[in-house]
Amino acid sequence: MQRSGENGVDWRKKLFVLNRSFHRDIGYFCVGLILIYAISGIAVNHIDSWNPSYVITRSEQAVSDLPTNPESDEFEKALSQKLGITTSFRSRVRDTQEEIIFFYEGSRVVWNETKQQAYVETTEKRPGLFFANYLHLNKAKRVWTYVADVFAILLIYLSLSGLFMVKGANGFGRRGWVLVIAGLVIPLAFYFLYV
């Protein structure tokens, strides 16, 4: 009887150590993705008040001494030179009777013939955040869908294995369960109040 009891303790001790080791190593492995998803989460949460992926700059300026035909290549070259646009030209589109849109790599110029004014809009990807949002919102699709699934499964494992990391007064059985319930109350309260 004594022997089997010792074996039982051994088995539980081994599982405890194994769980800690897995939790530690998977935790290390997930640090990068957790940060990417968390930072992107904050950024995307506030999408109504800002653009989390792009910095868009708008300006308006009068431009003079341009060739007469706005639909000519000569005009486009002169306009981009005057506006200081150095990126490659993509296309031009007649938008309305008085407006032509010129598209460049990273910028768009709306030329108003009547006012002789250019409305310039430049678009830049936010460094780091664009990529984080690209992954978080799964714009990549395909293989990334499965990578994100595996990551989600690892997060589930980390959250559950975390419950059994500590023994004693600070363990799940004594103090931990109270905090777990406190954490669950927050989303449940929102559900009952708002949904």
Next chain:
Amino acid sequence: MKKMIFVLVTVFSMSAFADKNFGAGAKFADAVPMSKIMKNPESYVGKEVTVSGVIVDVCEKRGCWMQLTSDYQNEKVRIKVNDGEIVFPLESRGKKAAAKGEFKKINLSLEQTKNYLQHIAEENKKPFDPASVKEAMVVYQVQATGAVIQGN
């Protein structure tokens, strides 16, 4: 090592020039001119069509719609997708694209028309007077399930 770097650089360069498919994809060759559709739009409502043109604008925050040029009275075609299913990249403005999906007719009330035009004006930073709108609009759009955007 040098060979490997060369191969990687070549692959990345080629991918930048390749057309980019979204969702179920679409073919430029299948595109129906908007002028043909608008001759009798009712006959296309509810049917799958492919349209193409230059991308004039893209939803800045969510990439959930884009506007293409058309050959019909300087009008733009609005391509709408379900949020998140397809995300049109903002940096694709000025490129050629084709989109495939259901051709939809949306009858706006006068109030909706004012809101719609105000929203467009705000996005384009143009002045707008709601009192100038006297008639309700009909908007046609393609609810896209697939699209292709020309590479560099």
